Amino acid sequence: MSTSSMTVPAGLKMARKHGASFGDDRLWRWLTFSPALGLMLLLSVLPLVNLLISSFQDISWADGSAVRTFAGLSSYHALAADTLFAAGLANTFIFAFAAVAGQMVLGLGLALLSSKVTRGRVLYRAIFILPILIPGIVIGAIWKLMLNYDFGLVNQGLALLGIMPQDWLGAPETALLSVIMVDIWHWTPFCFLLFLAGLESLPQDVFEAARIDGASAWQEFFHVTLPLIIPTIVVTFAFRLVLAFKVFDEVYLLTSGGPGTATEVVSFTLYQRFFTEDRIGYGSAMSIAVIFIVSLLLVIALSARRQAAAS
Structure with a gap:
């Protein structure tokens, strides 16, 4: 055939x-x-x-146009000797990890409490997310008034307790802490929403089995809820860490990087290099360095997420 x-x-x-x-x-x-x-x-x-x-050029302006001169790695070499950049980088790491840690703890706590509420849950959730809906300029105005040394509500409350007023935004010891607290107040709702979505997506039969076995509330949280929500925790941490590393508006509105370099952050240093000093080439090199650091943090966070999902 x-x-x-x-x-x-x-x-x-x-x-x-x-x-x-x-x-x-x-x-x-x-x-x-x-x-x-x-x-x-x-x-x-x-x-x-x-x-x-x-970032490999020196850029100047002549007759309304940019004059570019090749500078090699000089801008990158200058980064190592820039004390303002070093201070901004250190403050940014302190700010990012401290603020995100506070937001994660408070956000998870509020999400756990809100997931247990049946009556008025819509009202509670609406109240919890209010800070994230307020524009940054309004937040700066609100907290600058509240933290004012002479007539701020925070110092007035301390006076009622017999505590001396503090220069929250003007003293190097408290300025960065004050900005961190404002950022925690502002961005905790973001963590709350992600954690709440993660908690409500968990399988309920696992919790019912834990209750039948006689697990207490703490045992249920540490041995059931926490292991199941670890991927959500890692994703939330990665998102917030990247956003916190780019903080600018709160620092600019509350302290403008002062006093001294107490609240100097990388974004504010970049702003000064680009727009105040007009050092375009050097600012570009600094931007590349910051992008590399943020990308490295994101890769580490995503690797941790994959390991958490695999375990």
């Missing part, structure tokens, strides 16, 4: 048909996705490439 006269099995015909359809669908998906991918590359990669190129 010749090969041409052999009957092709129906299963093989169907496989070929589905294979062609799959190939067409895959091509169509790429064609429809390519405009969005091109736009993303245009809006993100090209500015990053321009920033990287600028």
Whole structure:
């Protein structure tokens, strides 16, 4: 019997048909996705490439146009001797980890309490998320008034307790702590919402089995809730750490980096280099260094998430 006269099995015909359809669908998906991918590359990669190129140049202005001079690695070498950048980097790490730790603890606590409430849960949740809805400029005005040395509500409350007033925003010992507390107040609702979504997605049969076995509330939390919600904790921590590392508005509105370098953060240092001192090349090198540090933190956080999910 010749090969041409052999009957092709129906299963093989169907496989070929589905294979062609799959190939067409895959091509169509790429064609429809390519405009969005091109736009993303245009809006993100090209500015990053321009920033990287600028970091190897000295840029000045003449007759309304930029004059670029190749400077090699001089801007990166200058970073090691920049005491303001070093102070900003140290304060940023302290601020980010302290603020995020406070937000995580408070957010998880509020989420656990809110998940147990049945009556008025919508009202409680609306109250909890109010701070995150307030614009940054309004938050700066509110807390600058509340922390005022002469007539602030915080010092008035301390006076009622017989405690001497504190210069919260003007003393090096308390300025960074005050900014951290404001950031905790502002961003705890973000952690609260993510934790609440994570708690409400957990399987309830596991908790019912724990209660049947006689587990107490603390045992249920440490041995059931916490292991199940670890992926949510890691994701929330990664999101908030990256956002906290970019803090600017609260520092600018409350202390402007002072007193001295007590609240100097990397974002504020970058602002000064770019817009106050007009050092575009050096500011670009500093930006690349900050992007590298933030990317490294994100990679570490995502690696921890994968390990938590695998365990």
